[in-house]
Amino acid sequence: MIAQRAGTTVLRRVAGKPNTFFSANVAKFGLAQPLSTTQLRPVATQKITADEAAALLAKQRLNRPVSPHLAIYDKQQTWFGSSAWTRITGASLSGTLYLFATAYLAAPMLGWHLESASIAAAFGALPVAVKGGIKFLAAWPFAFHTFNGVKHLLYDMTIGFHRKQIVKQSWYLWGASLVTGMFLAFFL
Amino acid sequence: MASIARSSLLRQVASASRVSMATRPALQQSVLARAATFHTTSKRELLPPLPQRIKGTVNDAVPVPEPSPAQGSYHWTFDRLVAAGLVPLTVAPFAAGSLNPTLDAILCAGILIHSHSGFQQIIIDYVPKYRTPTARKLFMWGLNAATVVVGLALYEFETTDVGLTEAIKRIWTA
Numbered sequence: 001m002i003a004q005r006a007g008t009t010v011l012r013r014v015a016g017k018p019n020t021f022f023s024a025n026v027a028k029f030g031l032a033q034p035l036s037t038t039q040l041r042p043v044a045t046q047k048i049t050a051d052e053a054a055a056l057l058a059k060q061r062l063n064r065p066v067s068p069h070l071a072i073y074d075k076q077q078t079w080f081g082s083s084a085w086t087r088i089t090g091a092s093l094s095g096t097l098y099l100f101a102t103a104y105l106a107a108p109m110l111g112w113h114l115e116s117a118s119i120a121a122a123f124g125a126l127p128v129a130v131k132g133g134i135k136f137l138a139a140w141p142f143a144f145h146t147f148n149g150v151k152h153l154l155y156d157m158t159i160g161f162h163r164k165q166i167v168k169q170s171w172y173l174w175g176a177s178l179v180t181g182m183f184l185a186f187f188l
Numbered sequence: 189m190a191s192i193a194r195s196s197l198l199r200q201v202a203s204a205s206r207v208s209m210a211t212r213p214a215l216q217q218s219v220l221a222r223a224a225t226f227h228t229t230s231k232r233e234l235l236p237p238l239p240q241r242i243k244g245t246v247n248d249a250v251p252v253p254e255p256s257p258a259q260g261s262y263h264w265t266f267d268r269l270v271a272a273g274l275v276p277l278t279v280a281p282f283a284a285g286s287l288n289p290t291l292d293a294i295l296c297a298g299i300l301i302h303s304h305s306g307f308q309q310i311i312i313d314y315v316p317k318y319r320t321p322t323a324r325k326l327f328m329w330g331l332n333a334a335t336v337v338v339g340l341a342l343y344e345f346e347t348t349d350v351g352l353t354e355a356i357k358r359i360w361t362a
Contacts, residue, residue, distance in 0.1 A: 066236065116345075
C-alpha cells in the first residue's frame with residue numbers, strides 16, 4: 001500500500017464514529033501528516049510559449065468528436081428540405097450558365113462551335129427520348145427553383161410560415177415541380 | 189527539446205500501462221475488450237470540422253464581426269427585390285412570344301446579379317472568414333472574376349448571336 005493512500009483508509013475507518021478528543025488533538029500529537037488526504041503524484045511539466053500552447057489547443061480541438069447530424073436527423077427535413085434543394089437547383093442552373101458562358105468566350109480560341117445555331121442543329125439531331133430527357137433535366141430544376149423561390153419570398157413576408165403548413169407545402173411543391181418539369185420538357 | 193521530453197514521458201506512461209495491463213484481473217480485461225466493440229456503425233465524418241484558429245490567448249473571447257447595414261440589411265433587401273423582379277421577367281418573353289432586346293438585356297442582367305448573389309451566399313455559408321481567411325478571399329475574388337467573364341459572354345451572346353430568350357426558344361423547339 002502506498003504511504004499516501006494509507007491516510008485515506010484510516011480516515012474512512014474513523015469517520016464512522018468521530019472521537020472529539022482525537023479531532024481536537026490531531027495537530028498537537030503530530031498525526032496530521034499520515035492522515036493527509038492529498039495525493040502525491042509525481043508529474044513532469046514543460047514550459048512552452050503562448051503561441052505553442054494555442055497551436056496545441058487548436059490541433060487538439062480537431063480531435064473532438066462531432067455529434068452526428070446529417071446521418072441521423074429527420075431525413076425529410078435535412079436531405080429533402082426545400083431550402084437545401086432550392087440552393088442545389090439554383091447552383092446547378094447558375095453553374096451551367098457560368099460554364100457555358102466561359103466556354104462560349106473561349107470557343108474561337110479552341111476551335112469549338114458554340115453558337116446558338118450549331119447547338120440547335122446538334123440538339124435537333126438527337127433522338128426524341130434523349131431530347132426529352134435533357135429538356136427535363138433543365139426544366140425540373142428551373143421549375144423547382146422558381147416555385148420554392150416564390151415560397152421563400154412569401155416566408156420572408158411571414159406568410160405561411162407554420163410547421164404543419166411547411167411540411168405539406170414541401171411535398172406539394174416537389175410534386176408540382178416534377179409535373180411542371182415534365183410538361184415543359186415533353187409538351188412545349 | 190520539449191518534444192523529446194514529452195515523447196519520453198509518453199513512452200514511460202505507455203510502458204507503465206502495459207505492465208499494469210498484464211497484472212490486471214481477467215474480468216477487467218474482457219470488459220475493456222467488449223467496450224472497444226461498442227459502436228455498431230462505422231464512424232462516418234460528414235462535414236468534419238474546419239481548421240481551428242485561436243486569436244490571442246485562450247482566455248480571450250472570439251472577436252465579433254463589425255455589423256454593417258450595407259453588407260447585411262440593405263444587401264438582403266436588394267437580393268429579395270431582384271429575385272421578385274426575376275419572376276415576371278422570366279415568364280414574360282416566353283408567354284408573350286415576342287422578342288425585345290432591351291427586355292432580354294434586363295433579364296440577363298437580373299439573372300447575372302441573382303446568380304452572383306446566390307454564389308456569394310454559398311461561399312459565405314461554407315467558407316467561414318474567421319477560420320479560413322485566405323480560402324474565403326480566394327473564393328470571393330474568383331467569383332467576382334467569373335461574374336465579370338459571364339457578363340462579357342452574355343454581352344457577346346446578345347450582340348453577335350440571337351440573345352438568351354431566342355436561343356432557348358430555338359433549342360427547345362429544335
